[in-house]
Amino acid sequence: MRVGVLTGGGDCPGLNAVIRAAVRKGVQEYGYTFTGFRDGWRGPLEGQVVPLDIPAVRGILPRGGTILGSSRTNPLTAVDGVRRIKENLAKYEVDALIAIGGEDTLGVAARLSDEYGVPCVGVPKTIDNDLSATDYTFGFDTAVNIATEAIDRLHTTAESHMRVLVVEVMGRHAGWIALHSGLAGGANAILIPEQRFDVAEVCGWVESRFKVRYAPIVVVAEGAMPKDGQMVLKDGSLDSFGHVRLSGVGEWLAKEIERRTGQEARTTVLGHVQRGGTPSAFDRWLATRFGLHAIEAVRDQAYGAMVALRGTDVVRVPLAEATAKLKTVDPRLYAEAGVFFG
């Protein structure tokens, strides 16, 4: 049995841990051999491979990034994409494919598996934690830790200067990083994409915080939007992933707070530091378990399945179902956090 592995989409701490676990278990317990495909779906599409054996995965557990490279290539929109993938899998004698990625990468895996009979197993990966079929995705905990540390640091500079600090964190469509890091960092307001915010209300929280002689921290997800439609996007261009750039809400909000409250406000955009570097212990553990269970799924020929975390168990769910719906923040969960606002 020869197993192909690819990683697609944005960077996410834990990718290497999945690869390592899958290779260790596949080789040692079942005698499988492995082929690494380079740069996401571009690898099987264009036949770009790298050797993948036990020496290749030594020492990669604590490293961020992915030794296989990544891309946003979508083979289903490429000319003859499916045929070329099948030919390359045949050429390299790959019997099953483990695709590690987010909504897009796994959506391709779902269709290749269900519609075209390509034997795929999926491993969910999104820093944003917005895949509905799993309690958590790896990378999320690392991002939340980094954001929380930054908020810890910003508290003291806010206090020293009695200044509002707006922290923009990742989360285009879901506010999980904002919610978790905002709660963990003791933010005085948390703004998420799921619920349009009222600038006047945010300014109210800011002012009530100053009244007790403390300086407020506002955590805002990059995809959060004000209610009143006043926000002018800094930049309407498309990013490399084909999404409209929504960055800019943090800076916009700081200026709006200054204008309305007269309090000095500053913005920090955490950006890519949230998705690079060594994974947290939780993410290494989760990614490792996902890698082990992906190999079990291959052994069981459970193609079309994705591994997922439910409580403390790793289970299998249909790929198609897993990628159908975005997991957004439950309004009740968000309401729970409201007690800390202001």
Next chain:
Amino acid sequence: MRVGVLTGGGDCPGLNAVIRAAVRKGVQEYGYTFTGFRDGWRGPLEGQVVPLDIPAVRGILPRGGTILGSSRTNPLTAVDGVRRIKENLAKYEVDALIAIGGEDTLGVAARLSDEYGVPCVGVPKTIDNDLSATDYTFGFDTAVNIATEAIDRLHTTAESHMRVLVVEVMGRHAGWIALHSGLAGGANAILIPEQRFDVAEVCGWVESRFKVRYAPIVVVAEGAMPKDGQMVLKDGSLDSFGHVRLSGVGEWLAKEIERRTGQEARTTVLGHVQRGGTPSAFDRWLATRFGLHAIEAVRDQAYGAMVALRGTDVVRVPLAEATAKLKTVDPRLYAEAGVFFG
């Protein structure tokens, strides 16, 4: 409504986060007032209180330890313990009690609530993660992160000197910290209290690691024991919690590995650094949610209940049930890790 709060047992990052969340929600949403009892059950037993209001909980979220102090006092074994507690609750006009602690502290809360009608709500706390009714307890993730960082550091010194490094982590009766940090840190052997280890097998893993020119890291829980009964405890004395001191397995094992394999071996005992200091983001989030839900339980007069994490939900379980059984590592989960040994 006046709510008493106490923290009992060993130190655990996140205790202050629970206290803060409970006070913030209780005061702001329900208009409750609070009384802090000092040093675990000693507080209500001896009537030692501290003021507990919103200013008192400002800034404590990121701090380790507990602003209320802690102890191992068991009021059920004290003369007239139950009566004195009832008298002190009456004296301070406390209507409900939130007890934050581990097996012992919550066991007292269960009996006070169920047998003596003292209105208690429990919040589970154990660094060891060995309470059966909840997926995780706060403090555990922090401990695992600290242990994993230490293992990361020890890898390089092991490699530079081609030396075995034995890392002894917390876990008297359950191997959760060893299992998670060992997996996350890329250990070459993980030894847990749930399963007696075979020194010869451990030495085999050590030797197979040297064969590929890498130096092995062995993670051992403080409560792990060898199969062959050869281990001589360094110290049979009782610690402050009344348990026999089992420390010493790490040092014993390093000497045994040296003796059997001829390879140089060293031990690092992580000790108390695992349980102090600022909580990880996950632990702050979990502790905060436990605090919020404990207040909800008080509002619902759900006395005799403990809050618990199930998947991503915080639920209520009977205190009595929650403290009845130790949550040990499932043998299948431990077997899963075996692929990385050697």
Next chain:
Amino acid sequence: MRVGVLTGGGDCPGLNAVIRAAVRKGVQEYGYTFTGFRDGWRGPLEGQVVPLDIPAVRGILPRGGTILGSSRTNPLTAVDGVRRIKENLAKYEVDALIAIGGEDTLGVAARLSDEYGVPCVGVPKTIDNDLSATDYTFGFDTAVNIATEAIDRLHTTAESHMRVLVVEVMGRHAGWIALHSGLAGGANAILIPEQRFDVAEVCGWVESRFKVRYAPIVVVAEGAMPKDGQMVLKDGSLDSFGHVRLSGVGEWLAKEIERRTGQEARTTVLGHVQRGGTPSAFDRWLATRFGLHAIEAVRDQAYGAMVALRGTDVVRVPLAEATAKLKTVDPRLYAEAGVFFG
């Protein structure tokens, strides 16, 4: 003897460590009493004081910020500023003043001491490390560590996507943070205010990095400027410190690199996280020693002096001299780093 203490200017990890050390030594060894002045020179100007004794400084060593607050108030430009300060010092019976701050705060101390006979001792503080009389200022090492950690994380996301990452760090007039964190983080280009950069040369380094299949990290100080004068400032407004905002070079550079090389480029602006939070061990040690030696200077009535680090010794230098000249990066030191560019 009663000693006044004030902290002025921007936030900087280590301020509290200075205050604590001065108070501990002053009270315990010489029986001094202390008065804290609030918010920099505004404190003595407006007579705003806070109690400052041993209980007040307990536990503040590891905390960022300053328990005394800070401001950019310049009493020399205030109506009757010097007279009001003298009156307030007399009113609170303050015999000597320890002023902890940067160029502006210490410049005031120098003039008050030399021209108006106000007994001042200075402690240098600047995150930018650009005070000429001392080898290092506290806060700098913390900032460099934070920036280096961020660069470490950004390397992996740069590699995974084969993308240029531009990291903008602090340093309006001096490139010390950029130089140190760029060297420590393994940057492929470091751009500092002391030397205008050639965008074409930077693009050359970027391209040579891609040629060996690695992705480049460019570290740029916020005050760095291109040679060709093409840069359009994002924002010509004044910040709270009266300086023109020079932020924006990072974003400008990333766009310029994209335009010229065709490679995708992203910017991360580290911002205020560099100056908040707990100080590094070096900064706690340096700040503590500065506090101890400031008290020695007070005891010796060495008014008009500033404490400074020379090698491993803390010495005294005239305040006037210390604030006369900005310490910029030596061109030879910058040239030394050039071997790592590209």
Next chain:
Amino acid sequence: MRVGVLTGGGDCPGLNAVIRAAVRKGVQEYGYTFTGFRDGWRGPLEGQVVPLDIPAVRGILPRGGTILGSSRTNPLTAVDGVRRIKENLAKYEVDALIAIGGEDTLGVAARLSDEYGVPCVGVPKTIDNDLSATDYTFGFDTAVNIATEAIDRLHTTAESHMRVLVVEVMGRHAGWIALHSGLAGGANAILIPEQRFDVAEVCGWVESRFKVRYAPIVVVAEGAMPKDGQMVLKDGSLDSFGHVRLSGVGEWLAKEIERRTGQEARTTVLGHVQRGGTPSAFDRWLATRFGLHAIEAVRDQAYGAMVALRGTDVVRVPLAEATAKLKTVDPRLYAEAGVFFG
């Protein structure tokens, strides 16, 4: 010109940074080629080499350990040692040797250079910072940061349980790590090898700390000894470096404090975590500069010299002088710290 490089002695964060900087500068600026010798002096003695070029040093800057391996081999005590080294240098056409190491490794380099005409340049390395010719050695700052973080964590567990915590840090013959981390961590007593401590005095500090309702942290260097000669060494065996094991003072002291004061006391021995893992920014910067200047010394044929830090300059000193005397803690510096005891 072909340059040999070797690393000897104990592990120390920053070794790889020296190697990388030397190779980058040597290859790129002077066109040198390099030969890596394995495992300290064993490499040139036994002719064990590894390739050392620019690809070999990619990515090693942030990694602890040494890609060249290390040992305590002393070629001067080996049969025909000098002749064999000369033969191997000739065989591999090595024109100059950069020896990175501590007192022992550099002592060999000094004699080889001065007495036998082997062209050596030295780079000082000791985690203990006890080499007299340089202000700092790399690795020290990392160790102090790790110890300080541990002390930060231990404070909270000490406070929660009102318990004495004794922290044993590295430092057999010099107390630099204890002094710096003790000051930075806010220890209530710091005990160093340079000055025998009085257990009664330590107990006095412990008790005075409890009187203000705080729990004391005692930092003790592994080589510190009590005045009264009561201490019984746990273990008289020799370690791999030929020194008598002095570990055990921490545990002994905790028991002695318990016995004399009646307060509960615990020990944490930080051990090898202090010398592994990624270097701090300061250590990466210092090690990088040492590497660059070592190549300059080779270019200038300044054999018999060692690079050293003086203030912010890297200078050259004679190897023989540099290794002649241990740099211990100045009694006045230690006295300065005394204000924080108790």
